[in-house]
Amino acid sequence: MNTADSLVEKFRDKRFKITPQRMGIFKILEGNLEHPSAENVFDKIKKIYPTISFTTVYKTLDILEKMGEVLKITIDDERKHYDPNTATHHHIICLGCNKISDIEGGHINPTLPDGILNEFIPSRYHVSFYGTCKDCLNEQ
Amino acid sequence: MNTADSLVEKFRDKRFKITPQRMGIFKILEGNLEHPSAENVFDKIKKIYPTISFTTVYKTLDILEKMGEVLKITIDDERKHYDPNTATHHHIICLGCNKISDIEGGHINPTLPDGILNEFIPSRYHVSFYGTCKDCLNEQ
DNA sequence: CTGTGTGCAAAACGTTTGCATGCCT
DNA sequence: AGGCATGCAAACGTTTTGCACACAG
Numbered sequence: 557m558n559t560a561d562s563l564v565e566k567f568r569d570k571r572f573k574i575t576p577q578r579m580g581i582f583k584i585l586e587g588n589l590e591h592p593s594a595e596n597v598f599d600k601i602k603k604i605y606p607t608i609s610f611t612t613v614y615k616t617l618d619i620l621e622k623m624g625e626v627l628k629i630t631i632d633d634e635r636k637h638y639d640p641n642t643a644t645h646h647h648i649i650c651l652g653c654n655k656i657s658d659i660e661g662g663h664i665n666p667t668l669p670d671g672i673l674n675e676f677i678p679s680r681y682h683v684s685f686y687g688t689c690k691d692c693l694n695e696q
Numbered sequence: 697m698n699t700a701d702s703l704v705e706k707f708r709d710k711r712f713k714i715t716p717q718r719m720g721i722f723k724i725l726e727g728n729l730e731h732p733s734a735e736n737v738f739d740k741i742k743k744i745y746p747t748i749s750f751t752t753v754y755k756t757l758d759i760l761e762k763m764g765e766v767l768k769i770t771i772d773d774e775r776k777h778y779d780p781n782t783a784t785h786h787h788i789i790c791l792g793c794n795k796i797s798d799i800e801g802g803h804i805n806p807t808l809p810d811g812i813l814n815e816f817i818p819s820r821y822h823v824s825f826y827g828t829c830k831d832c833l834n835e836q
Numbered sequence: 837c838t839g840t841g842t843g844c845a846a847a848a849c850g851t852t853t854g855c856a857t858g859c860c861t
Numbered sequence: 862a863g864g865c866a867t868g869c870a871a872a873c874g875t876t877t878t879g880c881a882c883a884c885a886g
Contacts, residue, residue: 573860573865594851609868614851616866633770635850648808648816657816664806666823668788672799676788678827683806687818713840713885734876749843754876756841775875841884848877858867 558625558640560586566623580605581616585640591656593635631656631684646683652692698765698780700726706763720745721756725780731796733775771796771824786823792832
């Protein structure tokens, strides 16, 4: 769980500057379970800091990703999403509204067939469940 | 497994025309385990049918995807990949060379925690293992 | 013969980059 | 004061679209 404060500290360690723009982005990411795209982050921070540019949002997210503080999620064809929860966890994606939600709990532990381990060293894995959420079911 | 012939038949059923361009794309997809991008398909078919355009490749892949004859794989940030193997199966992705390979066998059966099934009806799932392949290990 | 498919060029889209100015440290 | 961060505009790579011509049915 990345608090804005912990990100500030990590930025200071690396001699990156703490600007109001970056601070705003940190706060938006803190505890964020929505898997926002860069645009989502931009829209939110624009309300607080209306002069911010897309460039700054992209660059800040890029730094955070390189630092390992957010994960880039490649689930959506159209745009990249970011997840401040960097612990191993998995996602359900609604094919109706494209909403991405976390799966709670450690119930999912896929393992590779033995033979593959001779040819491939896995470092992480990710499970995506595609389906329909309650809201979209009701709409049909 | 989609043979070119079976795709021809499905196109005929839907009154889509069979052109040499489409036929060439079908043949490239037949038994293809490389998870090609649109560009990969374009490069291959260009050798056989040099006047073909990107537009035709994109449109044909789009039709095939809407018909459910290929799956769009969203694993790579940079571009979309297509998989003519529409049976449930999973992938290993080398972080060194970005190669996507199939995992053989049905060893992987992730299940959702019970609680989630009240809120979400899964229709399919996909597991991605990220790691390093033999070739890339040897290079280091 | 009719209408769908093709291919060009241009647009669209999300994302990245170059550069002058601004501001954190 | 110095140098990194910002924000604009332009570039980028992939994908989509509009349209006139071609050709499969």
